[in-house]
Amino acid sequence: MTQTPYVPHTEPALAGVRNFRDLGGLPAADGRQVRPGVLFRSGHLARATAEDAEFLGSLGLHTVFDFRNAADIRLEGEDIALPGVRNVNLPLSDPADGGEFWRMVREGGLDRLRAALSGGQAAGRMTASYREIITTRTAEHGRVLHTLAQDAVPALMHCSAGKDRAGLSVMATLLALGVPAEAVEADYLESNAPHRRYTVQRRQDVDPATEAEVTELLSPLFEARAEYLAAAFAAIEETWGTTGRYLAEGLGLTPEMQELLQKRLLTD
Numbered sequence: 720m721t722q723t724p725y726v727p728h729t730e731p732a733l734a735g736v737r738n739f740r741d742l743g744g745l746p747a748a749d750g751r752q753v754r755p756g757v758l759f760r761s762g763h764l765a766r767a768t769a770e771d772a773e774f775l776g777s778l779g780l781h782t783v784f785d786f787r788n789a790a791d792i793r794l795e796g797e798d799i800a801l802p803g804v805r806n807v808n809l810p811l812s813d814p815a816d817g818g819e820f821w822r823m824v825r826e827g828g829l830d831r832l833r834a835a836l837s838g839g840q841a842a843g844r845m846t847a848s849y850r851e852i853i854t855t856r857t858a859e860h861g862r863v864l865h866t867l868a869q870d871a872v873p874a875l876m877h878c879s880a881g882k883d884r885a886g887l888s889v890m891a892t893l894l895a896l897g898v899p900a901e902a903v904e905a906d907y908l909e910s911n912a913p914h915r916r917y918t919v920q921r922r923q924d925v926d927p928a929t930e931a932e933v934t935e936l937l938s939p940l941f942e943a944r945a946e947y948l949a950a951a952f953a954a955i956e957e958t959w960g961t962t963g964r965y966l967a968e969g970l971g972l973t974p975e976m977q978e979l980l981q982k983r984l985l986t987d
Contacts, residue, residue, distance in 0.1 A: 748897025765796035
């Protein structure tokens with residue numbers, strides 16, 4: 720896919736929330752665009768500062784979708800409370816699912832990391848997870864679309880890093896809005912910007928001499944790669960044939976509901 724430019728917007732400098740952005744300006748159905756100020760994405764909100772919370776509160780959010788699982792929330796903390804905002808927790812599979820795996824990522828020595836992640840294993844894990852989320856989490860993605868269509872905007876979607884689980888939920892939403900695949904990919908890849916990247920905290924006693932290799936082994940887990948999103952699109956094509964059938968048969972999106980969703984989220 721090639722990147723499609725969209726209307727630029729001012730991005731706030733948030734201290735405790737990574738990967739925040741407004742999806743307004745993305746090209747959508749019938750020459751329209753995603754309306755600014757109605758759909759946002761980010762990493763988790765657990766470490767938002769008072770200034771971050773003030774900014775988030777100024778957005779007039781109706782709903783925050785949190786795609787983290789219980790293990791994530793135990794590790795990172797609950798989202799901060801935003802007055803008047805409904806929080807919807809829809810746990811999705813984590814590409815690095817499992818407490819033992821995360822302990823290995825955060826604490827494991829070089830030999831363990833090599834055994835688990837070298838030779839394309841890390842990227843393979845991510846690709847397989849993207850395909851699995853698309854094909855097995857249709858109920859959750861269908862619920863997101865139906866909730867958004869029922870006056871749940873402005874809305875923010877997040878997971879831990881705001882890249883994978885949130886990325887695929889945003890993908891499903893944007894496809895329902897008629898956003899072309901190239902623009903979906905362009906937005907997804909913005910998660911690679913240095914100030915947006917999720918940083919894993921490794922234990923302090925790790926040998927500094929091995930950190931360069933450790934970083935290389937871990938990088939596929941924390942990068943947004945076009946090949947991962949391509950795997951999700953391939954899963955749609957292989958399972959449903961077309962995006963339209965994915966939305967209708969997989970996610971239960973009726974023409975009437977899609978029209979309402981587009982009315983709420985797109986420019987006139």
